[in-house]
Amino acid sequence: MSRLTLEQIAKLAGVSRSTVSRVINDHPHVRDQVRQRVMRVIAETGYQPNLAARSLVTQRTGIIGLVIPRAVQSLFTDPFFPRLIQGITQACNAKDYTLSLFMFHTKEEEQKLYPTVVRARLLDGVIVSSSEIDDPFIPQLIENQMPFVMVGRPYDATQASFVQSDNVVGAHTAVSHLARLGYKRIATITGPLNTTVGLDRRQGYQDALNERNGFVDEALIVEGDFTESGGHAAMQRLLPHQPDAVFAASDAMAFGALRALREVGLSVPHDVAVVGFDDLPTAALSDPPLTTIRQPIRRSGIQAVETLIDILTNGPEPPRRITMSTELVIRSSCGSG
């Protein structure tokens, strides 16, 4: 039963192969009666067209790739990717695209697989989740004219299309909120500064303080890596400089900071206020519950798919640059709202 072909459906319906093809592809110029008959046969038999055969002629596969570059450590502590994938699969399902997932674990894997990803004509387009500066994959995509959209802003002003959260404004909002509450020595634990996300959130922090104070104390800026333990270590380095508030560029790092604070007997928010970024599901459950910036990750995933399909349909020009707005979620770690 499962090896049905167009030809056989045609025979069963008493028409030609082409007619069945027209019905399947919703082409006009088929008598309604005939269309009904064909559709009945298809439904009865559970026929599904062979994708390989179809894409051999259409030059399209209906498959898009999601490429996740190597060793994103936070992959396994952070619900960022699960959420993103949720949005992406949801949109793919809605738009009748299939998703293929490419994740790399070593440099060798990357080098071995990039060419096949790009050239085997398996993919109509790809979504690249990378905010790393100088990601080597992007030039390859461009060179091979593979349609793509990035999740996260690319570093240099390429013609790349992307979807990102408004990291600068989000961070600015967080820090301004702290300033408004009266905190004077507001520190930040940044993300990795070889990522645009890390850079942009630091930018928002700096902008907010510059607007208020006219200056930024460099001693209060410490680089983290988006992980809990990174946040923990960063907070320890911050302690000697006696901040009265900390903006952590991710919730995971904020949790690490909370832990470091707890260990030295400092109370949050009484001694030090803490604000995070992401609004992880656990942010509401920490002790104290974490004030943070919520970003619409799932919707970014949906947006990425829709943008890619738009590019597939209408061409890559002009580049689509989409920034999703964020939202301040006030809980108790910042000391009242």
Add this chain to the structure above:
Amino acid sequence: MSRLTLEQIAKLAGVSRSTVSRVINDHPHVRDQVRQRVMRVIAETGYQPNLAARSLVTQRTGIIGLVIPRAVQSLFTDPFFPRLIQGITQACNAKDYTLSLFMFHTKEEEQKLYPTVVRARLLDGVIVSSSEIDDPFIPQLIENQMPFVMVGRPYDATQASFVQSDNVVGAHTAVSHLARLGYKRIATITGPLNTTVGLDRRQGYQDALNERNGFVDEALIVEGDFTESGGHAAMQRLLPHQPDAVFAASDAMAFGALRALREVGLSVPHDVAVVGFDDLPTAALSDPPLTTIRQPIRRSGIQAVETLIDILTNGPEPPRRITMSTELVIRSSCGSG
């Protein structure tokens, strides 16, 4: 450059299409000199065979599917899927398979997509991550003779191949450890009892207590849902029965239990000991650090891929049933080791 075909490579190398095909597929009977020449041309041009054309004739696509059924809530709080996917992609990369991801969010999506997953001949086989009892997808796979392996034991004794963690033994180990430490009123917060994982971990709990006491106090068994808040609620229901120890069937639930305990001023492990299951990255960071059962999720993913490929190569019989052993990780939440 990117629209190269076999034919053109053949021309460039001064041989016929078939010879190039032989070289690409590592067939014998090609003079070494010719082989070299062809390979040089391929390398120079960056030629990659068109997958659609190839699979049209070979009847194989080199793509395997990972199917994640609807609404696994824990998907977004738990690193289970990220870890599993890490293992699966790693194995796919090593074995030259491409991974396709199917995730469903509503019943409608499921019903719409199952047929195409199963019949469009896009997939050589699938990995199904579901331990839900009566998953409706499994019968469809069988009916359509789609090769598959499950991650998680299927409920009824079908001929399905699967890879699972040793949940019964893992739970047994955890509970025995508590008993050995002298706890008398050992409670459990189970997983959802419509999953084999939930069932098996409860089984291990019961077995361990039966061996020790000869009986199990039903009042000390409360059903959870694998989430933090579920564990929190379950712990609250347990409190009136005054357990002196709790085995939570997942770390997330254990965290919820810790929170509930903290809220009523009970200290862990002094008043109540807690043991989890999973060994999440955050288990070492909770307050107190969580004693738990570690399961090799990433390795299960690798194993699932390898098993599937084995089935693809050697046929589905006999069913492969693989159980991965677990490991007790002692930290302080159980009161010394």
Add this chain to the structure above:
DNA sequence: GTGAAAGCGCTAACAG
């Protein structure tokens, strides 16, 4: 409105 025929790029007999 419908059918016949060509061909997408590849592999796999079958000759030579």
Add this chain to the structure above:
DNA sequence: CTGTTAGCGCTTTCAC
């Protein structure tokens, strides 16, 4: 050892 030939199952002109 190498080339020729015949499809894989589908879409798409082009006739009718």
